[in-house]
Structures are given as C-alpha cells and as structure tokens.
Amino acid sequence: MKHLDKLENRSVHILREAYSEFEQLGMLWSIGKDSTVMLWLARKAFFGHVPFPLIHVDTNFKIPEMIEYRDKLALKWGLDMVYGQNAKALESKQTFPDGNTSRLNCCRNLKTLALKNTLNGNWPRYRLNHEKGEYEVEEKPESFTGVIVGVRADEEGSRSKERYFSPRNRSNDWAVANQPPEFWDQYKTDFAPGTHVRIHPLLDWTELDIWEYIAREKIAMVSLYYNRGKGTRYRSLGCYPCTNPVESEAKTNEEIVAELKTGKFSNIAERSGREQDKEDGGGLEQLRRDGYM
Amino acid sequence: MNDKVKKDMNITIVGHVDHGKSTIIGRMLVDTGSLPEGKLEQVKETCRRNSKPFEYAFLLDALKDEQAQGITIDTARCFFKTEQRDYIILDAPGHIEFLKNMVTGASRAEAGFLVIDAKEGIQENSRRHGYMLSMLGIKQISVLVNKMDLVDYSKEVFTKIRKEFTKFLNDIKVKPKSFLPVSGMEGDNIASSSPNLSWYKGKTVLEQLDAFKAEKFPENKAFRMPVQGVYKFTKGGDDRRIVSGTITSGRIKQGDEVIFYPSGKKSRVETIEAFNRKNPKMVKVGQATGFILDKQIYIKRGDIATLANQEPPKVTSRIKTNIFWLGQKPMEMNKDYLFKLGTAKIRVRLESIIRVIDASDLSNSEKDQINRHDVAECILKLERAAAFDLTTEIAETSRFVLVDDYEISGGGIVDGALPDQQSWVRKQVYLRNTKWQKSVITSRQRAEKYNQKACLILVTGQPDVGKKPLAKFLEKKLFDDGKIVYFLGMGNLLYGVDADLKNNKDEENPNNKQEHIRRLAEVSNIMLDAGAILIVTAIGLEQEDVNLIETSVDHDNILCVWLGKNVTTDIKYDLHLPAALDHQHAANQIKYMLQKRNLIFTP
Numbered sequence: 001m002k003h004l005d006k007l008e009n010r011s012v013h014i015l016r017e018a019y020s021e022f023e024q025l026g027m028l029w030s031i032g033k034d035s036t037v038m039l040w041l042a043r044k045a046f047f048g049h050v051p052f053p054l055i056h057v058d059t060n061f062k063i064p065e066m067i068e069y070r071d072k073l074a075l076k077w078g079l080d081m082v083y084g085q086n087a088k089a090l091e092s093k094q095t096f097p098d099g100n101t102s103r104l105n106c107c108r109n110l111k112t113l114a115l116k117n118t119l120n121g122n123w124p125r126y127r128l129n130h131e132k133g134e135y136e137v138e139e140k141p142e143s144f145t146g147v148i149v150g151v152r153a154d155e156e157g158s159r160s161k162e163r164y165f166s167p168r169n170r171s172n173d174w175a176v177a178n179q180p181p182e183f184w185d186q187y188k189t190d191f192a193p194g195t196h197v198r199i200h201p202l203l204d205w206t207e208l209d210i211w212e213y214i215a216r217e218k219i220a221m222v223s224l225y226y227n228r229g230k231g232t233r234y235r236s237l238g239c240y241p242c243t244n245p246v247e248s249e250a251k252t253n254e255e256i257v258a259e260l261k262t263g264k265f266s267n268i269a270e271r272s273g274r275e276q277d278k279e280d281g282g283g284l285e286q287l288r289r290d291g292y293m
Numbered sequence: 294m295n296d297k298v299k300k301d302m303n304i305t306i307v308g309h310v311d312h313g314k315s316t317i318i319g320r321m322l323v324d325t326g327s328l329p330e331g332k333l334e335q336v337k338e339t340c341r342r343n344s345k346p347f348e349y350a351f352l353l354d355a356l357k358d359e360q361a362q363g364i365t366i367d368t369a370r371c372f373f374k375t376e377q378r379d380y381i382i383l384d385a386p387g388h389i390e391f392l393k394n395m396v397t398g399a400s401r402a403e404a405g406f407l408v409i410d411a412k413e414g415i416q417e418n419s420r421r422h423g424y425m426l427s428m429l430g431i432k433q434i435s436v437l438v439n440k441m442d443l444v445d446y447s448k449e450v451f452t453k454i455r456k457e458f459t460k461f462l463n464d465i466k467v468k469p470k471s472f473l474p475v476s477g478m479e480g481d482n483i484a485s486s487s488p489n490l491s492w493y494k495g496k497t498v499l500e501q502l503d504a505f506k507a508e509k510f511p512e513n514k515a516f517r518m519p520v521q522g523v524y525k526f527t528k529g530g531d532d533r534r535i536v537s538g539t540i541t542s543g544r545i546k547q548g549d550e551v552i553f554y555p556s557g558k559k560s561r562v563e564t565i566e567a568f569n570r571k572n573p574k575m576v577k578v579g580q581a582t583g584f585i586l587d588k589q590i591y592i593k594r595g596d597i598a599t600l601a602n603q604e605p606p607k608v609t610s611r612i613k614t615n616i617f618w619l620g621q622k623p624m625e626m627n628k629d630y631l632f633k634l635g636t637a638k639i640r641v642r643l644e645s646i647i648r649v650i651d652a653s654d655l656s657n658s659e660k661d662q663i664n665r666h667d668v669a670e671c672i673l674k675l676e677r678a679a680a681f682d683l684t685t686e687i688a689e690t691s692r693f694v695l696v697d698d699y700e701i702s703g704g705g706i707v708d709g710a711l712p713d714q715q716s717w718v719r720k721q722v723y724l725r726n727t728k729w730q731k732s733v734i735t736s737r738q739r740a741e742k743y744n745q746k747a748c749l750i751l752v753t754g755q756p757d758v759g760k761k762p763l764a765k766f767l768e769k770k771l772f773d774d775g776k777i778v779y780f781l782g783m784g785n786l787l788y789g790v791d792a793d794l795k796n797n798k799d800e801e802n803p804n805n806k807q808e809h810i811r812r813l814a815e816v817s818n819i820m821l822d823a824g825a826i827l828i829v830t831a832i833g834l835e836q837e838d839v840n841l842i843e844t845s846v847d848h849d850n851i852l853c854v855w856l857g858k859n860v861t862t863d864i865k866y867d868l869h870l871p872a873a874l875d876h877q878h879a880a881n882q883i884k885y886m887l888q889k890r891n892l893i894f895t896p
Contacts, residue, residue: 001510001579003301003379012581013539016521020594020636044568047535047583049526078528154372163397181393181619181701183400183429185539186633186694188701204381206372217569 004213008041011201013185014164015045015148018199019052021189022146026082026119029054031066032237033221035150037210038202040219042148043077053080053127055147057118059110060090061097061239069222074128081128082138084118086110097241110239119144119196145191148199154206166198167191208260215253227251301379302507305399306437307426308408309418313439316477317408318371318382321498324484327373377503392425392666393619396704399426403508404433404470406498411450411474412443415458423458424668427467428617428706430688433505434462435470437498442476446489471501510578515603516543517682517690519635520553520596524583535566536592537583538636541689543600544577545584550601553592554680555608556847557723559601560586589735591847595637597680597690606682606690608719610675610840611644613709615684616695617668620702624663624695631696632675634707640676641695647671663703677840678715684708714837715844718811722845725815739824743777746892747821749846750883753834753864754856758872760830763856766876767883768828776826776893783831786813810838814845821846826892835862852890854883 001009018025027042027050029035042050056070074081089095089109096106117123121141129136151162163179165187180188191197202210214221224234224245232245250256306314321327371382383398399405405426409419426434436458444450455472462469474482474493481487483498496504521538525531545551545562552559565573565584576582592598597606618624624643632641647670649660663669684691684706695703740746750767752760761782768780790812794805813829820827831838834853843851855866856879868886870879887893 006301006579009539009579009581013521016537016539016581017636020522045537045581046524046526047531047533047566047568049524049528049531051524051526179394179397181704182397183704184692184694186701186704188699190631190696190699192699 004209004216007205007209008044008213010204011038011041012045014187014199014201015042017187017189018146018148018165018201019046021187022197022199024142024144025052025146025148026055026144027052027148028115028150029056029070030150030237031056031062031070031222032150033210033214033225034152034202034205036219036221037205037213038148038150039079040217041201050077050079052148053082055118055144056081056083057111057115058083058085059114059239060085061095061110061241063224063234063237063240063243065222065224066237071128075130075133078130079128081135082118082125083135084114084123084125086114086117087123089113097239103242106242119147143196145196146199147196148201150202151200152205152207152210153203162200162203163188164200164203165189166200168196168198169194208257211253211257211260215257218253221253225256300377300507301381302404302502302505303381303383303402304502304505305383305402305405305426305431306408307395307399307405307422308437309410309413309416309422312408312410312413312416312419313477314408317406317437317439317475317483317498320477320480320483321382322371322373324480325373325375325499327371375499375503380502392421395422396425396429396617396619399431400429402431404435404502404505405431406435406437408437408439409454409458411438411440411447411454414454415461419458420461421666423462423467424465425617427465428615428668428704430692433470434467435501435505436472438472438474439477441474441481441490442479446474446481448492451493470505471495473498473501511542511687511689512544512578514542514687515682516545516549516598516600517541517606517635517687518545518582518598519637519690520592520594520598521636522594523592533566533585534589535583535585536598537581538598539581540576540578541635542578542687543603544575545598545600546575547572547584551586552599552601552605553590553596554599554606555678555719556592556596557608557719557726558590558592559726560588560590563587588731589737591736591849593849595635597635597637604686605723606680607707607710608678608680609710609716610678610713611711612673612675612679612681612707613647613670613711614673614693614705614707615668615670616663616703616705618663618665618695618703620665620697620700622697622702623665624697624703626661630702632673632679632693633696634679634681634693635690637679639679642674644672644674672711674713677843678713678719681707681710683710714807715841718807718814718841718844721811736822736824743824744894745776745824745826746850747824748826748850748852748887748892749817749821749842750826750828750887751834751839751842751851751853752828752830752856753832753853754872755859755861756832758857760832760856763876763879764828764830767880770880770884771826771893774893777824778826778828779820780828780830781813781816781820783809783813783829786816790816806838807841810841811845814842817842818846821850826887833862834864836864839864850892852883852886 027038029039039050039054073079086109094100094109096103101109118125120143125138125141126135127138153162163182165182167180167188182188188197224237227233227249231247231249233248233250234243234245237243248259250259306318308314373380383402407419407423407426409415438451438454441451451474459469473495474490475498477483481489482493486497518538518540520536524535524537547562547565549562550559551562563585565576565582567573599605626643628642630641632639646660646663649663649667649669682690685708691707693705693707694701736747752764754760764780768778771778791809794808817827817829839853852868853864853866854868854870855864856870857872860866860869868882870882
C-alpha cells in the first residue's frame, strides 16, 4: 500500500472510531491546510457527509481571506459550522495588536481561553444558519466530550508525544507524563464524567504528506498558501499581526510539493513564520498544556 | 526520481533504562542529516546555558520536564530517511514505570531494535521488552549491544551477551535477525563501520534497518472486517445504508456473499462505496471501506464481517488467552472489566489464572491475581459471545485490550476458544441462518406497516408474583393501541412444542431446561421475524438462560422485566417492577420503556 493511502486509511479509521464512541463530538477547523485536509478525510470516512459540527476559534485578527474561505466551504459542503471567541478580551483590548499584552498572552486570551470556553459551552457559540447564510447564537451550547484536532507529530517537539486519543482532565490539562497506552488500533474511548478526549487523526502526517495529499485529491486550499504574483506565500496560517509570509514562487500544489522536497524549505521549520514561538523557549509547550492546539 | 514509490517503515527501539536508546536515535538523526537546520545548534546551546554536557538524547527530549527527569517518558516519533526508505522511529522508553508507553510505540512497529548496555549487561527490562515485542507480534528483532566504547570494544563481552540473550530469545520462540556491536555516543557502527570494531564484519545499524523487510499485510488470509458503524446519512437525499470498517485481513469483491458474526447473519455485497473516486470492485486488507448489502439485515458495530466461502471465526464466551497487565491495580477475580476486540466491547471477568509468567526470567508462579507488568495465561469469561480468531490463524483478530476504570490496562491474544453453555445452540443457529429462506418483505417494511419494531419482552420473577396476569394485561393494552402483539406462557410450549422432553426438573437431564429454552427462543425468533411484539413469561430466569435466548434472537430486541421485590437470580434486567404494583401502572412502565427504545412510537 502506498504511503499516502496508509495515512489516509488510518485517519479515516480514527475518525470513524471517534464518531462511534463520542456523543458530543466536534472537529476544530482552523481553516489551515492540516485541518482542511482533516475535514476532507471526514468526508471520505462518512461518504461525503460530515456528521458533527466544525468549530472555529475566531480571534478577530485572522487574515480576512480565511473567514471568507471558511464560510464559502461551509455553505458548499453543508457543514454544521460553529465559532466562538473571547469577546471580553477583544472588547477590553487585551491583545497584542492593541499593544496591551505580549504575543504569548494574546494567544492565551484569544485562542486558549476562547477555545476552552467555546468547547465547554460557557461562552456563546455562533452557528451557521444555512438558509439565511448567517451565524446565530446557539441555544444551550453543550460541552464537547470528543474534540478532533489536526495536530501533526512532526510540527514541533511537544506534539511528537501525543496520542491519537488523548485525554484532558476537567481543567483541560494534558498530563504528558501519564498518558494512556494505545496499541492494536484500540484507543482511549472510555472517560470519566467531566473529562474530555482530544482526537488526532493526522498525528503521523508530515507537512510534505499534507501537500502531496492536497495535490493528489485536488483539494482547493485558501489562496493565501499560494504565490499570487508578489513572490510570497504563507506556509503556516494564523493571525495577521503574528504571521509572516515566506518568499516563494510556488503557485500550485505541485510547485509547493516540489519546493518542500528539494527547494529551500526542505530544512527550515514550518512554523518559522510564527512569531509567538520565538518569545520563550518552551512557550508553545506551555500553551499546549493549557489547551492550545 | 521523485516519482519512485515511497516506502516507509515504523521501527521501535526498546531496552532497559539508560542503556542508550535515545542516544542511538539522536546519532542516527545527525548521521543521516535528518535534523532541521539549526536544531542541533539550538540543543547544544541549551546545554551550554544549563551547564550540561551535550548528549544526543537531548534532541529527543523536547519537553521541559523530561529533561528534568533525565529519562524519555513517552513515545516520541522521529522521522528520517535512508536511500531506501522513510523511517518513523517510535522511541520507546525504558524506565519500568513506563511499560505502557513502550507498548504504545512497539505495537505499531514493523521491526524493533533492542538495546543492551555492554557494560551493564542483560537487565530485567532487556528480557521483558524482548518478551513484549514477541507478544505484540513484531517478528523482526535485532539486538544492539551499545556502549561498546565503555568495554574497550571487547569482542568477548559482545559474544557473551549475544550467547546469553540468544538463549533467552529462543526460549520464547523469537529468532533475532542479528546482534550488532555499537556505540551511540561515539557513533561506532551506526551509519558506517568503525575501525574500533575491526573484528566485526556484520551490518551497521543503518544497513540492518534497510535489510528489514516491509511487513506484509495479511492479504491472503480469510476476510475479516470489524464493523465500525452502519451509516445512513439522509442529508441531500442520500439513502445509502453503508456497512463500514477497516479490513484487517483478506479481501472482498462486489457480489461476494458475507456472513456477520457473532450473529451468523448472511447477505451479499451490492456495491463497495467510496468518496471522490469511482466505486471500487474489490478492496483489501488495510483499507478503511464501506459497502451496501443487497438484503437488509440487522448488523451493528462490534460484528465481524466475513466471507461465506471462507473459514468462519470462532464464536464463544470463554477464551484461553495470554495477557500482559499494565494497570496500577492488579487484575482480580470477581471484578468486571471491559474487553475490546476489533470494534466489539463486552464485559468480561477473569475465570481462572493458568499461570503467571515473570517476563524477565520466565519463571512461573501460581497467583490469584495478575499484577502490574505481569504476563499471564488465563481464561476469560465474556458476558456474551465474541467473534474472533486464534492467534495462530489470524493474529489481527485475536488481539484484544482490557479496560479497567476507563483506562486500557492490559492487552492480550486469544489462543484457545473454549466451549460455553451456548456452543451447542450456536452451531444450530448458524445452520438455521444459512438455510433460512428469506421473505421478500424486509423487517423494515414490516416495522413501517405495523408501526412497531419486533421485540421480545421476557417477564420473569419468583413463582406467584403475578407475571401471567400482568403479561395478559399488557398484551390487551398494546392490542388496544393497535399493536401486533402476542402473549406466550412458557407453559404453553411444554405440552406441545416440548412434548418429547421430560420436564425441566429432571436432575438426570440438566440439558432439558436448556432445550426448553432453546425451543422457546426458536419460536420467539419466528414470531419476531413476523414482526410481532412477543410477551413471554417464565419463572426465575438466570443470565445464562437469557444468553441462550440471545444466541437465537437478536439481543438488542430482548427486554427483561423482573417482577417482584427481590431479584433472586443474576439476571441483568432492563426493568425491575415491584409485585405490588397495579397492572395499569406496571404495563405503563413497560410501554414507556418500549417508547424510549424506539420500539413503538411515542405519540
């Protein structure tokens, strides 16, 4: 079996296990290439359907094309689209672009806290009404017990320690040193009340795998990933104040694959354009323990 | 050149704590040029700042608290490539507390390196990990005798370890591929051979890696697909009912006749479904797939799909197994655990322990519990029958895990199917299902016509608590509601269907009671197939009796009602009603249960 087929089959298997075992299941969709591939894999797993909501944490500082792409796809593919945000921090301007906090603190406010309170239903969630084409406040949002997340083991040190099914305790903590065993395609699907499980179908994929798969399946990514004439493109997407494009001529999926394989990026870390990673040696890891993706 | 089919392989590196696994991995990453630019310098810089000597192991210890403890605590994945393949190393840690992480890493590997410190020699975990690798089904094992620099690259030391460990491995029927002398710290014999080991003429670590053979998927074995789910997503007018799962062995084609176990139900593959590609005519092992059946039969998650013309799986509720236990608390008798095999999840108890093997020296001992990190041969009793294969036949469907208190706490392989009380009936039922002439009217059509789903309501309890009056009242009530319902007392069968049997109190024929029940179940099965709601009364049913009925009738459509203050048998009832309750009230409760389970519609 070919490498990409192996990866695809395993991811589909994991998504189906998650769907069978978790009643309150949702998938985080950051609009980036990884979680968009994951969304595509869900359509594979469920034969064109996506039988659970997609959750987006909107920091309000996302590059505008991302939101546009999100809503276009949600309507086209009939997705149950939900988003949440940290309204309070945005209102009181406790953000890095407003000049009131560090980059890492801004991530904590707009991503980690927003995510946590969107998942547990403590803060308002907005759900796409397909007939009207607009978002409405969700009535009685319930807490998710299973959350599908598109992290990859090769992205960065701490992620290489993850499980496919990774439990989080009541306060969202990740007990790195005490993770459940996972073998023979049997996963942690039994969990105590109040805890939840993160599900990672893309753990074995690399950045190159992702792009080779996008090219093979002809999945239309958000245009920011491609050079649109200025000789730059984004390699990793985030909020515009903290994400820089890289210099690249790649205009198509195939050109990106070629660039990753042989070109100048083959030895440069993918998140090198993400400024928050540079603030503190273990910053990202601390964020992850607190629930950041 | 880039169009060449990419091959990849998962490997694991196991061994006792501090025997140098991470150092070997770090060295391999550096020597194959697999680290991102600047990563090595970054780690060296961190070491300088912390006034620690640089070690390759630090490359893997990406997490802060790990570096504090100085041991690798989890399965890290690293990627690197040689000319031949892409490798994923599942770095399995060696500290005894972390065996569950080692299992996690090793279970996904196609080949394994077992690292032994030349200076310290063979340790407890060297043996334990060797044993575990073989239980996890890893057939390609190569032993790395590391830290050769600390023993002056002595051939004698190497030979002694090789002899001793070969004997141990042979005792557990493992044939190692090779023994390699190496030094992770100095880089001897990792990527290139070393003048320090001039007496050694064998492979380097990288050469051994490339010499491992890619694991062959069991494509030529009998077809098995544990059912993950039966999907019917109606959005956009989709009316497909797709039986989906990942094929664990064999292959299946459009048009093939399939049998689902443990129920033994039969149908045929109409089409194999797919998304964003043409429907395939054939799918095989490793593929996550789904198909539509030409006849609608009731299948559910946990069933195993097989082919009618191939060897069937074993089906029973008593199994002989080899297990390893990882739980903090020991595995004990008289305690419920969850057994997960394929997609089936069944409550299980430890029936008896045949022997507990100390994995580190293979000595046996008799124990009444299985402690953490023990390996044991034991008999498990499942609450209901499972479908599986023996490990000698199809390994994939012989593997299971045990869950204790939400946690996967053990794993094992089935090496024997033992008869249980239902074995004789099951055989009969499979034959019945194979020979059964199916009506052109489906059970779904009947359910739509009658506004109800067929089900069996077993009303049981002590004698004289009013089972029959209640059952008759309930029958009338449902009848008046327009339901197709029938009351059948156990006694109604005794003098007709059971006329050739002696009564069930005959001590010399303990099987008679079972035969009475089997016949009741067969009659019930016919009534349910006809779409009826059947109410049966019987005295003091035990769980084994219910299991027997479930062998003939789908257990999802059986509801047990215990009538009377005290439940005097081990039956797992769905509803418990005190005898004093008036009929109206009691019947309402049963009706409510039927509504809640969507067997009849809620008005």
